[in-house]
Amino acid sequence: MLHIQEMVSETRALLYKEVNHSFLNANIDEVEIDDIELAIVQTVLQQMTIPQEKVHHYAVTLMLIQVALDTHEKVVDKSDEARLNRQLTVLAGDYYSGLYYYLLAKEKDISLIRSLAEGISEINEHKIRVHTNHELTYDEWLSSIELIESMLLQKLCIHFDFVTNGTEISKLFLLNRLQKEYVHMKENGTSSLHGQLSELVEASSIIHMLSETIQRERELVEKSLQDEDYMPILAAIFPAK
Numbered sequence: 001m002l003h004i005q006e007m008v009s010e011t012r013a014l015l016y017k018e019v020n021h022s023f024l025n026a027n028i029d030e031v032e033i034d035d036i037e038l039a040i041v042q043t044v045l046q047q048m049t050i051p052q053e054k055v056h057h058y059a060v061t062l063m064l065i066q067v068a069l070d071t072h073e074k075v076v077d078k079s080d081e082a083r084l085n086r087q088l089t090v091l092a093g094d095y096y097s098g099l100y101y102y103l104l105a106k107e108k109d110i111s112l113i114r115s116l117a118e119g120i121s122e123i124n125e126h127k128i129r130v131h132t133n134h135e136l137t138y139d140e141w142l143s144s145i146e147l148i149e150s151m152l153l154q155k156l157c158i159h160f161d162f163v164t165n166g167t168e169i170s171k172l173f174l175l176n177r178l179q180k181e182y183v184h185m186k187e188n189g190t191s192s193l194h195g196q197l198s199e200l201v202e203a204s205s206i207i208h209m210l211s212e213t214i215q216r217e218r219e220l221v222e223k224s225l226q227d228e229d230y231m232p233i234l235a236a237i238f239p240a241k
Helices: 002-019 022-027 035-047 052-073 080-106 110-132 138-159 166-188 194-198 203-224 228-237
Strands: none
Touching: 002 035, 002 052, 002 080, 035 052, 035 138, 035 166, 035 228, 052 080, 052 110, 052 138, 080 110, 110 138, 138 166, 166 203, 166 228, 194 203, 203 228
């Protein structure tokens, strides 16, 4: 895991260099990069037969898209006082999206731009689904969250004809998201998924439902995980207390 940790640190530094913009830095929240997501991406890329410099390139590209998607997700406040902040947040999301197009175009990765654009479209479809379809079952909602979290890397693997255990990888993404939301909900009483979950289960049962789901999915992953490269990532999602 030490090697992957070093790779994550190097890629994170490259990513922060790309997103650095003095005006945005001064006016919106700092970009948040999920090291576990980045570790999953790095681990998969390391297993591909691509040059080492390309590993950083594609890791930065995927995380730039994720940063752009996450930034657009923050546009939730509808008050007049927050209008400027919303506009700046949208601008930042568009700026980060433009960076990912620029990096791929510079390397003439036109077909990959198309593949990732398809992934972004599917992610947005599932985001609309979980936000607006009030007839979803809990399992259907969970399936959409899993796809939202893992779609970009799945598209990259398909693009390079890289055969991997997609189920294990997508479950790691899902577990990472659910565990973060669970911890945040316990500490703060709410999370970014709270509104969606309240449409599916009783508000008083949300934390319990999340806990049960995390335990079930974790047990399934621990039983099926064959690649030892991913075991440290699973351990990082659930650090020892």
